[in-house]
Amino acid sequence: MNWKTVILNHDKPIAAAGMRPDVIPATRKAACLAACFFVLALNVGALSVRMTLNPDTLRMGESANLVISVEGVDRGPAPALPEVPGLRISGPAVEQSVSMSLVNGRMQQERTLNYRYTIVPLQSGEYEIGPFRYTHKNETVTIPAKVMRVVASADGSGQDGEPISLSDLVFAEITVDKERVFVHQPFTLTIAVYSRNLNLGRNVSLMNMPESGIQTQPFQEGGTTREVVRNEVYDVRRYQTEIRPLTAGTIRFEPKLRIQVMVPRRRQRRDPFFDDSIFQGLFSNMDAQPFDVTVTPVDVVVRSLPETDRPDSFTGGVGQFQFEAHIRETEAQPGDPLTLTFVIEGKGNLDAVSAPAVSESDRFRVYPPRMTHSDLDQAGQRGRKVFEQIVIPRTAESREVPPIAFSYFDPDTGYYHTITRGPLPLNLREGDPASQRVVRADGVGPDHQARIVGQDIRYLKPAPARWQRVDDTPWFATRGFLAAQIIPLLMGLAVILVARRRHVLDADVARARRYRAPRSARPGLQRAVKALRHNDVDEFYTGIWAAISTYFGDRLNLPPGAITAGEVIPAMREHGLDEENRDLLESVFTACEQNRFSRAGSDPDTMQALLEQTKRLLKNCVRLPS
């Protein structure tokens, strides 16, 4: 946010005239006030929008700033600029400026919203930006059009004076060294970016490359060269990678390149402190404007390896390989482990090549081969792999290790090749018969037991019933589950509180009785209500008496025989019973006793009044402190 403070001293002429501001004549005061109101009315009522374009004439490869200033508002919608063919308009960046002014001793603020757009011409020519409408709070302002002129770059326009576009100044090509390959046969993909009279940034983003079915190495950037294309000299940057297809089919390469065109930065306004050529030289004065370049797609047909003539010893190698096999020990006894070493080296999908192997037979017991050394380049395409396989001769008749074959597919010739090494001679001597027995002991045992004749890993598993995704949140980490686990905690807390209260009440009888006093009065009152409904006088007074006797008995922890007005009233006064309630209490007790002992008849109205009095009395007593 830019804050700019402008102080306008309007008092000065007044002071110069020898007058103090507080002794301004009434007519001038009134005029000033009217002017202020007029200005305020203007500020509030009218929406003021300005549009500036800087510069309005530029060359290809340069950019212009378009600023739309909306005055007198804090916030508002960004203007929707119409699309102009041939121009790329990016933004807006929103800035707010506040100017403060002192008018007649009063500080006034004026806020301005600036929407800043950057315009990069894609083609030379004359463009009209606008007119268009800007609406804010039901007020609409028409912004007049601005004209921008774009001329070709310094060395002239396109051929025959035709308008020149940015795509003439920068374009890209994609090429492959082979358009038909076999699975696992690598090929080179080259992307060349041609540019002239433009300053390109170092970063080039590559998008829309195939995501599956290929294995791609990181792109390597070659040096910059110069080439003549359509009689124009272009700077050419080349990026290369090696791609290995993993599945058969047609792969289409139609990447989109995002390059950065460096354009001179335009200053909106000159800074009085830092607008210095030294600082401009020290800091970058260029803006990187992204520009997407589409290239003509290239298809590469990937063929499966031929099924016909595929040797049994083929283990997936595609390329050109050498194969060697040798044995470390040649002199041994039956039962001694012998180590066979296989070396595969060359060019191709070496990382996926597996070892040839000697098969299990009557003469040899074998273990699966394992890789002991791997020296591959980063792409896994060139290098050397060493495998070892343990074989154990079963008898001394094993005079040689049978020939070992390694087959691979040569994509250049289109044929399978087989390299056979061996047989590898052995010099076995008869040894300790016990050791032979150990070797032959495999599977020898009681007839009812399964004969174990070999060891291997267990076979593949069927597809899972439900696939999990790597970004799935486990059920136990979901918010709902975690929140639900608080419930037992709250339950436990509640139980502890209840138990504690019960324990306290068990230990303190008076407190327990006091606590249950209101509840214990309820049955008596209900009994009285019911009796009143049936006009049963005796039952009514019995109910009222039960209510007050149980209530005050529990409340004051009195034995049943001690519940009389003479006992209850002084005790309740100690609890703060006022005069009015004391009278009420006395009258209820008196009414009950009179009726209980004298059996004086009562009319329903008297009974109803007594019931209400009793209820009010009990309610008032409940409110008293314990």
Added chain:
Amino acid sequence: MRFGLVVGIIWAGMIVANAAAAERYAQAAAAYDGKQYAEARALYEHLLHEGLRAPELYFNLANTYYRIGDFGQAILHYMNAFYFAPRDPDIRHNLKYVLHEADAVAPAIAWTAHIFRLANRSEWTALATLFWWLTAMHTLFVCRPNQRRLCKLSMIIAAALLVFCLAGIQHWRQWRSQPMIVVTSAGQEALFAPLADATAHFAMPQGSIARVDASLDGWYRIRVNKKDGWIRQSDVTRVAPWTP
């Protein structure tokens, strides 16, 4: 109505995605059967690249690597499968078998860890939740005088089982805080210091498993059977779980 439509679209999308994954999985198995291990590996890894996870997928990929002869990657993926399905007998068998074949070093497992590996983290969490609720329920009855003794006993049992399940969860959490690694490069050694020219301490053949104690500038300090050493991070790969 609109909500139902959205749910239906998502459900249909999941069915289509699962069907595509199942088809690719079947292709990989066919390639494996045809001894086209490179192709099988590419197909299985493609499924992983698509963000799918299942112990079966790791198991089959490990088998494929074993057939290729890359014991390091095979053990790594058996371990990944083991993390998700530790009771699976096939995974246990193949892991043990390939560790033996590769002459690889693996940390000794304590008897408690053997017990905790009878269930995965998700299963321990489910059991812990069950015992947590049971313990809480017991508190409702423990205050009743006539059932107090019985309730107390069963509550203590439930709480003890809860603690045991929490220990099971902690066991698997440790795989995250002190991750397991597998040596995926051949001929490695654990060094006395995180320096390229430091003295070698003990051999870590390809496929060896270790627990990470600490990390420092591209090196892991590992612990195997009471021995400490430093190994380059680029020569090992971390076993599941991967997210911190």
